[in-house]
Structure formats: structure tokens, C-alpha cells
Amino acid sequence: MTTKSHVTAVYPGTFDPITNGHADLVERASRLFGRTVVAVAAGSSKRSIFSHEERVALARTVLADLPSVEVCGFDGLLVDYARDRGAQVILRGLRAVSDFEYEFQLASMNRRLCPSLETLFMMPAERYTYLSASLVREIASLGGDVSEFVHSSVLAALQACKACKKS
Numbered sequence: 136m137t138t139k140s141h142v143t144a145v146y147p148g149t150f151d152p153i154t155n156g157h158a159d160l161v162e163r164a165s166r167l168f169g170r171t172v173v174a175v176a177a178g179s180s181k182r183s184i185f186s187h188e189e190r191v192a193l194a195r196t197v198l199a200d201l202p203s204v205e206v207c208g209f210d211g212l213l214v215d216y217a218r219d220r221g222a223q224v225i226l227r228g229l230r231a232v233s234d235f236e237y238e239f240q241l242a243s244m245n246r247r248l249c250p251s252l253e254t255l256f257m258m259p260a261e262r263y264t265y266l267s268a269s270l271v272r273e274i275a276s277l278g279g280d281v282s283e284f285v286h287s288s289v290l291a292a293l294q295a296c297k298a299c300k301k302s
């Protein structure tokens with residue numbers, strides 16, 4: 136049996152909605168960190184189709200089987216939130232080289248704002264490297280089948296979401 140570290144990792148994002156790629160990353164993190172806090176950002180530059188409460192609720196449902204994982208909503212500066220939660224690590228996912236530039240900028244800025252927090256990157260299973268919440272939203276809005284990419288509860292929410300349909 137492996138002993139898990141006492142490290143707390145915060146995994147921030149919009150999760151609009153949570154996909155199997157996000158869930159894969161959280162599952163991997165839960166095997167490494169004592170506690171993984173999935174931090175669902177309230178406001179962001181991105182306009183979300185699901186409300187903050189809905190995004191938190193969906194992530195809670197999808198990740199309910201992972202005991203060391205907590206899903207919380209947060210507002211404000213990520214480094215402040217991570218510090219408040221006693222986290223040592225900010226976790227982010229890297230899918231392809233195209234993610235790198237933005238993630239590099241973000242990690243560098245967060246290090247500048249809070250030097251004691253370490254940003255760690257993890258890669259999802261290969262089959263999720265091309266998966267993004269924005270593509271899921273786009274496909275679902277056009278009536279495409281996204282059942283392979285999201286949990287059944289997310290699929291149901293997408294099907295029920297009027298705002299998600301393209302008029």
C-alpha cells in the first residue's frame with residue numbers, strides 16, 4: 136500500500152461542465168495527494184452556460200466516490216483561496232503543447248503572487264487529450280452525442296439546459 140502525502144492540492148477551473156478529462160485528472164491526483172480540492176471559479180473571463188451552483192453540484196456528483204476529494208466554489212484570487220485552504224500545490228492539466236503558453240503565464244504569475252505555492256501539471260489519459268469543456272458545449276448545443284466525454288449526470292444536465300441549445 137502506498138502512503139499518501141500530507142500535501143493539499145487545489146485544482147482550479149471553470150468546469151463548465153466537468154468532463155471525463157477533468158475527472159481523470161482528479162482521480163490521478165487523489166492517488167498522490169492527501170487532499171484534493173476541486174475549486175470551481177465563480178466568475179471568470181469565460182461566459183459559462185451553467186451557473187456557479189450548477190457547476191459545483193455537477194462536479195460533486197461526478198467526483199462523489201473519491202473520499203479525499205472536496206469540491207468547493209470560490210471567488211476572488213486563486214492564490215488567496217489556496218492559502219486559505221492550507222494548500223501547497225496548484226494543480227493544472229496539460230493536454231497538448233497549445234495549453235502550455237497560457238499555463239506557463241498563469242503559473243509564473245501565481246508564483247510571483249505567492250512564491251510558496253507550487254504549480255504542478257498532470258496529463259490525462261491519452262483519450263482525453265483532445266477533450267475540452269468548450270468542445271463538449273459546442274457539440275451538445277448542435278445536438279451531437281457527448282455521452283463518451285461526460286458523466287451521465289452531466290449529459291442529463293446538458294440535455295435539460297435550454298441555454299445550451301443553439302437557436
Ligand code: ADP
Binds near residue numbers: 151154229
Ligand atoms: P477548459 O479548459 O476545458 O474550459 P477549465 O477551465 O475548467 O476547462 O480547466 C481547468 C483545468 O483543467 C485546466 O488546467 C485545463 O487545462 C484542465 N483540463 C481541461 N480539460 C482537460 C482534459 N481533458 N484533460 C486534462 N486536463 C484538462
